[in-house]
Amino acid sequence: MLPPFGLARPRSVSAALAELDEDSVPYWGGTELLLAMRMGLIRPRQLVDLKGIAELTEVRIEDGELVLGAGLSHDEVARDPLVAEHAPLLAYAEALVGNARVRAQGTIGGNLCFAEPRSDVATVLSALSAEVRLVAADGTDGADGTDGADGTRERRLDMAAFLLGPYWTDRQPDELLVDVRIPLPVTAGVYLKYQTVERPTVGVAAVARGAAGCRLVVGAVGELPAGFDFEDVASVDAEAIAGELEPTPDLTGSILYKRHVTAVFIRRALAELAEKVSAP
Amino acid sequence: MSEHELSEQPLDTEIQTHINGRPIARRVRNRATLAQFLRDDLGLTGTKLSCELQVCGVCSVLVDDRPVSACTYLAVDVDGRQVRTVEGLACNGKLNALQSAFVENFALQCGFCTAGFLMMSTSLLERNPDPSEHEVVEYLDGNICRCTGYEPIVQAVLDAAGRIRAAGTSDD
Numbered sequence: 388m389l390p391p392f393g394l395a396r397p398r399s400v401s402a403a404l405a406e407l408d409e410d411s412v413p414y415w416g417g418t419e420l421l422l423a424m425r426m427g428l429i430r431p432r433q434l435v436d437l438k439g440i441a442e443l444t445e446v447r448i449e450d451g452e453l454v455l456g457a458g459l460s461h462d463e464v465a466r467d468p469l470v471a472e473h474a475p476l477l478a479y480a481e482a483l484v485g486n487a488r489v490r491a492q493g494t495i496g497g498n499l500c501f502a503e504p505r506s507d508v509a510t511v512l513s514a515l516s517a518e519v520r521l522v523a524a525d526g527t528d529g530a531d532g533t534d535g536a537d538g539t540r541e542r543r544l545d546m547a548a549f550l551l552g553p554y555w556t557d558r559q560p561d562e563l564l565v566d567v568r569i570p571l572p573v574t575a576g577v578y579l580k581y582q583t584v585e586r587p588t589v590g591v592a593a594v595a596r597g598a599a600g601c602r603l604v605v606g607a608v609g610e611l612p613a614g615f616d617f618e619d620v621a622s623v624d625a626e627a628i629a630g631e632l633e634p635t636p637d638l639t640g641s642i643l644y645k646r647h648v649t650a651v652f653i654r655r656a657l658a659e660l661a662e663k664v665s666a667p
Numbered sequence: 668m669s670e671h672e673l674s675e676q677p678l679d680t681e682i683q684t685h686i687n688g689r690p691i692a693r694r695v696r697n698r699a700t701l702a703q704f705l706r707d708d709l710g711l712t713g714t715k716l717s718c719e720l721q722v723c724g725v726c727s728v729l730v731d732d733r734p735v736s737a738c739t740y741l742a743v744d745v746d747g748r749q750v751r752t753v754e755g756l757a758c759n760g761k762l763n764a765l766q767s768a769f770v771e772n773f774a775l776q777c778g779f780c781t782a783g784f785l786m787m788s789t790s791l792l793e794r795n796p797d798p799s800e801h802e803v804v805e806y807l808d809g810n811i812c813r814c815t816g817y818e819p820i821v822q823a824v825l826d827a828a829g830r831i832r833a834a835g836t837s838d839d
């Protein structure tokens with residue numbers, strides 16, 4: 388049974404911002420928040436339903452970036468024509484999140500804000516050098532930021548600055564994650580994951596960079612996605628990278644096992660990337 | 668948080684929804700799940716509850732054509748939306764093509780998982796009328812059946828897809 392709570396249903400970002408505080412929290416799909424409330428981990432006074440805010444489900448290209456509204460479901464991202472054209476790697480990963488209900492109900496913004504360490508979305512967005520845009524009502528004690536539109540202040544963070552630890556982000560209670568921004572063009576990329584239960588054991592994203600280089604991100608295995616940049620893919624030592632990580636041991640494997648699987652998946656991802664890059 | 672703070676704000680909400688096409692207006696507790704609303708308030712017990720973690724799929728229903736886990740979805744969130752449950756599949760007491768295919772392919776034994784599989788399969792066939800076996804397996808991968816071994820379920824869905832496509836072409 389869920390604990391009792393009040394409900395606000397704003398129709399605009401500014402109306403939503405007026406409702407937010409430590410004890411009044413936003414939600415979209417509820418796939419994470421409702422579980423946490425049922426387990427007694429959080430007991431907000433009020434929930435702020437974001438589903439009535441149309442602008443949070445937009446997809447567009449703006450200033451050389453692919454802009455994805457925080458309220459897009461995984462399924463909507465996976466099937467969006469602009470995403471398919473400009474960031475097929477994200478579309479591919481989104482189509483493999485959880486199960487069909489989680490993909491239809493859960494959102495990209497909710498996934499990032501909950502910061503569950505075994506996220507596919509955060510791993511791929513890190514590899515794509517994406518940023519999140521956070522907005523708060525002006526005059527509140529939000530963190531430092533530039534001025535946004537009409538009485539709001541906003542700031543942009545890359546994944547490394549946004550994700551601080553398991554279930555912990557830099558989002559302040561008065562801030563809304565409004566959209567995710569992926570710089571274009573996106574070069575060839577690969578995402579490979581190993582998953583036997585609801586969430587991945589390891590997820591490896593590799594995106595081509597420069598003439599022979601790549602950006603490699605290993606997610607799900609440790610507390611945060613770990614990113615590495617290489618000038619030359621040939622110089623990557625998969626064992627050394629896996630050895631640097633601190634895997635979280637759990638029912639899906641020990642530290643030793645997860646290091647091993649991680650090295651295997653890094654090698655496979657880089658081999659697949661090399662194939663993609665050499666294909667015309 | 669004190670009880671006083673809580674009581675400043677209503678803990679329930681007036682909603683208007685359509686359940687299997689029927690308009691329903693009710694006051695529901697904000698904390699009620701869709702599964703509780705369907706089963707306890709409306710007596711629609713075809714939707715089951717088990718894991719309450721969005722893992723087993725016995726609570727699958729469609730909200731505005733989207734499959735959701737009614738165990739972890741607020742009843743207030745169906746306000747202004749259309750809900751479909753297993754009770755809405757048969758027409759005038761006659762099983763629809765998908766339900767008939769489940770019966771004929773022995774796709775159920777105890778039946779506890781069946782409503783969930785039917786609703787997920789309905790959702791799949793609406794977005795993809797001609798799925799491959801692999802696509803059926805992938806789409807139903809969030810539903811658990813402890814009896815059938817899954818193969819009869821996959822066969823039933825493929826069988827139903829064929830029947831629905833055949834009926835569609837003969838109507839043209």
Ligand SMILES: Cc1cc2nc3c(=O)[nH]c(=O)nc-3n(C[C@H](O)[C@H](O)[C@H](O)COP(=O)(O)OP(=O)(O)OC[C@H]3O[C@@H](n4cnc5c(N)ncnc54)[C@H](O)[C@@H]3O)c2cc1C
Pocket residue numbers: 412413414415416417418419420421437457458483484485486489492493494495496497498500501503505506507508509558562563564565585586587720721722
């Ligand atoms: C069974 C299961 C399997 C899963 N498998 C995977 C998987 O394989 N890979 C993967 O990556 N993920 C997986 N997930 C996680 C899933 O992606 C997330 O649950 C989902 O995307 C969260 O979105 P939501 O809209 O439901 O968030 P909610 O539960 O509504 O919110 C989550 C948190 O984010 C906050 N929040 C939500 N939106 C905003 C916003 N716009 N601004 C500020 N704060 C906000 C809420 O306050 C809350 O703290 C799985 C989840 C489940 C239940």
Ligand code: FES
Pocket residue numbers: 715716717718719720721722723724725726727736737738739
């Ligand atoms: S009871 Fe909802 S998924 Fe298991």
Ligand code: FES
Pocket residue numbers: 774775776777778779780781811812813814815
């Ligand atoms: S028929 Fe018994 S669980 Fe599926």
